[in-house]
Amino acid sequence: MRIYTIVSCPKCGEYRIVKRQKTFKCFSCGEISTLRAELAVFSSDSAVEAMRKLANLKLMRRRSGGPVTSLSGAR
Numbered sequence: 282m283r284i285y286t287i288v289s290c291p292k293c294g295e296y297r298i299v300k301r302q303k304t305f306k307c308f309s310c311g312e313i314s315t316l317r318a319e320l321a322v323f324s325s326d327s328a329v330e331a332m333r334k335l336a337n338l339k340l341m342r343r344r345s346g347g348p349v350t351s352l353s354g355a356r
Protein backbone atom coordinates (compact mmCIF):
# COMPACT_ATOMS: atom_id res chain seq x y z
CA MET A 282 0.00 0.00 0.00
CA ARG A 283 1.58 3.25 -1.10
CA ILE A 284 0.71 6.01 1.30
CA TYR A 285 3.62 8.40 1.01
CA THR A 286 3.43 10.34 -2.21
CA ILE A 287 5.76 13.06 -3.42
CA VAL A 288 3.93 15.77 -5.30
CA SER A 289 5.18 18.75 -7.22
CA CYS A 290 3.42 22.09 -6.78
CA PRO A 291 1.83 23.08 -10.12
CA LYS A 292 2.59 26.72 -9.42
CA CYS A 293 6.22 26.79 -8.30
CA GLY A 294 7.37 23.20 -8.69
CA GLU A 295 8.27 22.72 -5.04
CA TYR A 296 8.22 19.11 -3.90
CA ARG A 297 6.61 17.80 -0.77
CA ILE A 298 5.40 14.55 0.73
CA VAL A 299 1.71 14.00 1.25
CA LYS A 300 -0.10 11.10 2.81
CA ARG A 301 -3.64 10.09 1.95
CA GLN A 302 -5.32 13.43 1.47
CA LYS A 303 -7.39 15.16 -1.19
CA THR A 304 -5.61 18.49 -1.23
CA PHE A 305 -2.20 19.74 -0.25
CA LYS A 306 -0.70 23.12 0.47
CA CYS A 307 2.66 24.11 -0.93
CA PHE A 308 5.20 25.03 1.76
CA SER A 309 6.95 27.36 -0.63
CA CYS A 310 4.24 29.49 -2.25
CA GLY A 311 1.15 28.54 -0.24
CA GLU A 312 -0.82 27.30 -3.24
CA ILE A 313 -3.51 24.78 -2.35
CA SER A 314 -3.84 22.08 -4.97
CA THR A 315 -5.98 19.03 -5.47
CA LEU A 316 -3.90 15.89 -5.27
CA ARG A 317 -4.02 14.33 -8.70
CA ALA A 318 -2.04 11.75 -10.60
CA GLU A 319 -0.09 14.14 -12.82
CA LEU A 320 1.36 15.97 -9.81
CA ALA A 321 2.63 12.81 -8.17
CA VAL A 322 6.24 12.06 -9.01
CA PHE A 323 6.92 9.22 -6.59
CA SER A 324 5.09 7.09 -4.09
CA SER A 325 6.13 4.56 -1.49
CA ASP A 326 4.91 2.80 1.59
CA SER A 327 8.14 3.76 3.37
CA ALA A 328 8.46 7.18 4.97
CA VAL A 329 12.25 6.89 4.98
CA GLU A 330 12.35 6.04 1.29
CA ALA A 331 10.01 8.88 0.44
CA MET A 332 12.09 11.38 2.42
CA ARG A 333 15.28 10.18 0.78
CA LYS A 334 13.72 10.57 -2.65
CA LEU A 335 12.41 14.02 -1.74
CA ALA A 336 15.90 15.16 -0.74
CA ASN A 337 17.21 13.82 -4.04
CA LEU A 338 14.57 15.61 -6.08
CA LYS A 339 15.23 18.89 -4.31
CA LEU A 340 18.94 18.53 -4.88
CA MET A 341 18.46 17.79 -8.58
CA ARG A 342 16.12 20.72 -8.97
CA ARG A 343 18.58 23.05 -7.29
CA ARG A 344 21.37 21.85 -9.58
CA SER A 345 19.43 22.14 -12.81
CA GLY A 346 16.88 24.90 -12.53
CA GLY A 347 18.05 26.88 -9.55
CA PRO A 348 19.34 30.43 -9.70
CA VAL A 349 22.95 30.86 -10.72
CA THR A 350 25.13 31.34 -7.66
CA SER A 351 28.81 31.78 -7.05
CA LEU A 352 29.02 28.03 -6.45
CA SER A 353 28.24 27.28 -10.09
CA GLY A 354 31.26 26.03 -11.96
CA ALA A 355 33.19 25.43 -8.78
CA ARG A 356 33.72 21.85 -9.86
Ligand SMILES: [Zn+2]
Binds near residue numbers: 309
Ligand atom coordinates in the same frame (compact mmCIF):
# COMPACT_ATOMS: atom_id res chain seq x y z
ZN1 LIG B 1 4.24 26.20 -4.76
